[in-house]
Amino acid sequence: MFNNPYKFSLLLIFSLATTSVILAQTGDISPKRKQAIDSLALEKVRDLSKYISIIGNKKTAFSEATRVMDRAEELFAPDSEMGVSSLNSKEVKYYKVRKYFEHLIALNYDRVTIQWYDIHYISDLERQPDGRYVGVVTIYQRFEGVSDDGLKYKDTTKKDITIYVERKKTQVSGRIIEFWDVLLGDIRVTETSK
Amino acid sequence: MLRYLFAIALLVMTSPLVAQIVGDLDDESKLYAQSKQVNQFFRRFNGEEDEKGNRYYPADRQYQSTRLRKNYLGILFDEGNKGISPALKTEFVKDVLEKGESSILNFHGGNWFSEVNAIFTMNGVSQRITLYMELEKDHLGYKWVISKVHADTFDPYFKRDTTKVGRFLHPLSHELDFMNLRKAFERSDSISQFTAKRFTPDHLSVFLYEVKKGNLKFKSVEAVKFHFFQLDGWYFELSQFIRPGYNTGWLISNLVKLSSDADKKLLLAYLYQ
Numbered sequence: 001m002f003n004n005p006y007k008f009s010l011l012l013i014f015s016l017a018t019t020s021v022i023l024a025q026t027g028d029i030s031p032k033r034k035q036a037i038d039s040l041a042l043e044k045v046r047d048l049s050k051y052i053s054i055i056g057n058k059k060t061a062f063s064e065a066t067r068v069m070d071r072a073e074e075l076f077a078p079d080s081e082m083g084v085s086s087l088n089s090k091e092v093k094y095y096k097v098r099k100y101f102e103h104l105i106a107l108n109y110d111r112v113t114i115q116w117y118d119i120h121y122i123s124d125l126e127r128q129p130d131g132r133y134v135g136v137v138t139i140y141q142r143f144e145g146v147s148d149d150g151l152k153y154k155d156t157t158k159k160d161i162t163i164y165v166e167r168k169k170t171q172v173s174g175r176i177i178e179f180w181d182v183l184l185g186d187i188r189v190t191e192t193s194k
Numbered sequence: 195m196l197r198y199l200f201a202i203a204l205l206v207m208t209s210p211l212v213a214q215i216v217g218d219l220d221d222e223s224k225l226y227a228q229s230k231q232v233n234q235f236f237r238r239f240n241g242e243e244d245e246k247g248n249r250y251y252p253a254d255r256q257y258q259s260t261r262l263r264k265n266y267l268g269i270l271f272d273e274g275n276k277g278i279s280p281a282l283k284t285e286f287v288k289d290v291l292e293k294g295e296s297s298i299l300n301f302h303g304g305n306w307f308s309e310v311n312a313i314f315t316m317n318g319v320s321q322r323i324t325l326y327m328e329l330e331k332d333h334l335g336y337k338w339v340i341s342k343v344h345a346d347t348f349d350p351y352f353k354r355d356t357t358k359v360g361r362f363l364h365p366l367s368h369e370l371d372f373m374n375l376r377k378a379f380e381r382s383d384s385i386s387q388f389t390a391k392r393f394t395p396d397h398l399s400v401f402l403y404e405v406k407k408g409n410l411k412f413k414s415v416e417a418v419k420f421h422f423f424q425l426d427g428w429y430f431e432l433s434q435f436i437r438p439g440y441n442t443g444w445l446i447s448n449l450v451k452l453s454s455d456a457d458k459k460l461l462l463a464y465l466y467q
Contacts, residue, residue, distance in 0.1 A: 031251045083415075087436070091313065092414045119225050121247045123233035126301075127335030134229045156221070160231070192436050 029125055029133070037133075038122045041163045041182045044075050045120070045137050048161070048184060051075075051116045052141075067102045077183040084189040086155075090099055092188075109145030109153070114150045116141055125165060133165040134185075140192070160188040218406065229270065229443035235432060238266040240298050258298060260291055267291070272435060272445040282449055286428060297425055302329065302336065305424040309465070313413040316404070320413065321347045323401065326466065342466055343398040352395035354386040361387045419447070422467055427452055427460055 031035070051072035055065050082100040083092045095103065117140040125133040138163065146156040162185030169178050226246065229235045239241040241262035242250050250257040267287045271278060290297040299306075308327040313320055326342040354360075361384055367374050378388050403412035420432040431448035435441070452458050 031249070031253075034249075090414075090416045092416075094414075117222055117225060119222055121230045121234060124229050124237075124249075124301075129333040129335050129337050131334040136231060136233070140225055158230070190436065194439065 009132055037125065037165055037182065040180075041122065041135065041137055041165070042120065044163070045139060045161055048072060048075055049116050049139065049141075052101075053102065053116075055101050056107070056112050056114045056143075058081055059111050062105070064180060065105055069098065069150060072101060073098055075184045077185050080162075080185050080187070082187045086191045087194060097187075106144060107145060108147070110148045111146045113144040114141060121161050135163045135165065137161045137163055154194065155191050156193045158190045158192050160190070162186045223224070224438075224440055224442070227269070227345060227440040229445060232432065232444050235270065236299050236301060238270060239263070255421040258295070260294070264291055269441070270446055271449075272433065272447045273441045274435070274437075275447055278446075278449045282451065285451070286430075286449055289427070290425065293426075299422070299424055302331075303424055304329075306420060306422045307341065308418060308420050310415060311417040312415050315411050315413055319410055321345065321410075322416070323347075323410075326390070340398065343401040344466065345397050345401065348395070348397050349402050351400075352386055356391065360384070363388060387409070400414060423452075423458060423462075429458070 050070050054060050054068045057071070060068070076097050080097050082095045082097060084095065084100075085092045106184070119140060121138040123136040125135045127133055137160075139159050140156060141159060142154070142156050143153065146152050164183045164185050165180055167178055168181045169176055171177070222332065229238060230247075234243070234247065237249065238348075241256070241258045241260075244250065244256070256262050264287070267290060271283060306328075310325040310327055312323055312325055314323050315321065323343060323345040325340050327338045328341045329336050330339045361378070363372065363378060371385055379385065401410065405412075422428075422430050422432065429448075429450045429452055430446045432444055433447035434444050435447075450461060452459075452461070
């Protein structure tokens with residue numbers, strides 16, 4: 001699933017670049033192009049899932065977890081936050097993405113298992129006033145934490161992840177190529193079951 | 195329940211399930227059944243996606259097909275709400291299907307808005323404030339904007355009893371350069387008695403003022419629901435249900451048949467309270 005993500009992203013950059021000018025003029029995204037953008041968004045979401053699993057794993061060395069947190073942060077637009085609520089409380093607690101990751105490392109369990117359901121839902125893309133497109137990808141995570149004294153905590157959470165799709169430029173062999181890139185934004189985390 | 199079992203069976207047969215990371219088919223089938231986003235509610239209501247959530251486009255045969263819509267409409271109601279009678283549901287579904295294209299929900303079509311119950315702190319004390327939000331076109335796209343606000347905490351400031359004579363400025367006050375205003379403003383608790391009958395308090399203005407003064411601070415969103423008036427002759431409410439089972443996610447939580455514009459106005463007045 002995560003094999004060679006760079007090659008995949010580069011391929012999408014080129015495939016998305018070809019129609020970027022038309023997109024800028026009409027503001028519409030064709031079904032085919034939408035599917036390509038969806039794939040790129042899913043790839044980023046899967047990268048995030050992978051990073052969260054590594055960060056949450058108690059066997060991951062702190063230095064490695066820090067490096068992975070840096071990588072994970074690069075997936076996000078600046079100022080992105082996680083809004084977390086539980087079944088017990090309707091109140092949403094807000095964390096900066098980095099703080100959320102640090103919180104994950106600091107969880108007081110001896111063993112942590114983070115698994116992802118093989119299910120996702122991708123919304124339509126809507127255009128914002130600034131011309132960028134925004135969408136939401138929904139995924140589900142199962143968390144299990146066990147202490148050495150046998151205490152166990154488990155929950156399933158729904159993660160609604162904002163994706164921003166925007167036009168960027170890069171230089172390849174002296175040529176300026178425009179392409180559509182995906183950045184992750186705010187994430188709403190809702191506990192759905194224990 | 196039979197409907198869900200049928201949907202699950204269909205999913206099991208059609209889904210490749212290449213990497214079932216969490217090996218619990220029961221859980222996964224419930225997540226498939228869930229209307230996971232408001233976006234998915236729109237697509238299901240309109241018959242614009244398959245059972246796995248893959249989008250249909252206008253060129254696809256199934257796109258907005260009556261058969262697909264009929265299947266989805268059956269699972270888009272909160273089955274825990276016995277207040278919506280089966281007869282009303284049947285009438286609604288029949289009407290939606292008969293109207294065809296004119297009963298397609300349109301994200302940008304207006305006549306729907308969100309009710310956001312949020313918690314703020316007013317001088318350190320938690321206060322529940324309702325924000326009414328709607329989509330507005332702006333520059334190259336759309337954005338959600340606050341169209342109205344209701345805060346119980348503001349209500350006492352606007353209270354007035356119009357059945358009693360109460361306090362007033364006599365009709366020749368103008369001859370005295372309204373010098374009696376001094377007396378009117380002496381007692382701040384009765385100042386609303388001096389306003390025009392037609393005055394209706396605007397909580398949004400007060401809300402903006404208090405936030406800008408730094409007295410009102412946002413804390414959290416507690417609940418979100420949506421009110422739809424887009425379908426001619428009908429109103430429905432959309433709420434999110436997080437609970438065990440298959441009937442979860444964004445579902446129709448209230449349904450009202452509207453026989454006139456007066457019905458609609460009455461309902462709107464009630465919703466904005």
